[in-house]
Amino acid sequence: MLRNLFARIGRLESTPPWGLGAGIASVMAALAALVLGFNLAAVVHCSAPANAAFCQALNFAAPPSVWLSGWTIGAVAVLLFVAVTRRTPAERAALRLGGIETSVFWVLLVSIGLAVTLDLIFIQFAANPIEPELRSLRQPVVDAAGWILAFVFMAVAQPVAEELVFRGVLQPALRQAVGAWPGYLLTSALYALFHLLVYTSGTPQTNDLLYSFLLPLVSGLIFGAVRLMTGSTRAAILSHAAFGLFAVLKVLALGA
Numbered sequence: 282m283l284r285n286l287f288a289r290i291g292r293l294e295s296t297p298p299w300g301l302g303a304g305i306a307s308v309m310a311a312l313a314a315l316v317l318g319f320n321l322a323a324v325v326h327c328s329a330p331a332n333a334a335f336c337q338a339l340n341f342a343a344p345p346s347v348w349l350s351g352w353t354i355g356a357v358a359v360l361l362f363v364a365v366t367r368r369t370p371a372e373r374a375a376l377r378l379g380g381i382e383t384s385v386f387w388v389l390l391v392s393i394g395l396a397v398t399l400d401l402i403f404i405q406f407a408a409n410p411i412e413p414e415l416r417s418l419r420q421p422v423v424d425a426a427g428w429i430l431a432f433v434f435m436a437v438a439q440p441v442a443e444e445l446v447f448r449g450v451l452q453p454a455l456r457q458a459v460g461a462w463p464g465y466l467l468t469s470a471l472y473a474l475f476h477l478l479v480y481t482s483g484t485p486q487t488n489d490l491l492y493s494f495l496l497p498l499v500s501g502l503i504f505g506a507v508r509l510m511t512g513s514t515r516a517a518i519l520s521h522a523a524f525g526l527f528a529v530l531k532v533l534a535l536g537a
Contacts, residue, residue: 290465297453345417353438389519411532469501
């Protein structure tokens with residue numbers, strides 16, 4: 282199985298109908314969308330007189346619904362950006378959103394197993410064993426909206442937006458530009474850097490790199506491998522969704 286995986290990673294797919302510049306532009310657009318999405322949610326939150334202290338102190342003590350709704354808005358904007366910029370039939374086909382070469386059940390099962398295994402390893406060394414996107418859920422009081430948004434963002438919005446950008450647009454372009462293996466590895470490195478920049482700025486207790494950078498790096502390698510093994514970005518989205526769902530359930534189990 283590993284031999285087959287390495288062979289798939291080392292084999293270039295057909296050249297996508299966009300270049301490396303388009304891939305990098307998609308990443309930059311995603312970065313801007315998620316940052317602006319949070320700022321929009323924060324402005325709306327601060328417009329209420331009862332939340333004036335948050336606005337004045339800028340201490341990022343916003344409820345989880347502010348963080349998660351902002352990032353969800355950003356993820357929807359990313360989805361719209363990809364839909365508008367990759368709208369020709371050839372581009373849509375190159376995104377590989379069609380069928381999966383293997384069973385959806387096995388993609389989900391293996392992905393959840395990998396998520397659990399990685400967490401069991403990382404949790405031994407982390408000061409804060411929770412993904413940065415969900416650390417706002419560790420506040421004393423979390424309303425129902427925060428939990429609903431956590432599931433929506435982690436299991437739907439984030440997987441769709443990020444996999445479209447990184448595995449759908451960037452990875453095939455980067456692999457064509459710098460080579461199969463280097464492109465695969467660089468995509469995962471950029472994905473981890475993206476997570477570090479977007480989800481750790483201002484969130485509480487983000488002084489460790491295990492869950493802020495290393496876990497996204499390893500999970501990015503997994504999502505990229507799923508994309509190449511199955512020939513489907515949809516499979517990478519499902520794998521990412523399994524990781525996100527596990528992350529939310531873990532916070533619930535730990536007791537937010």
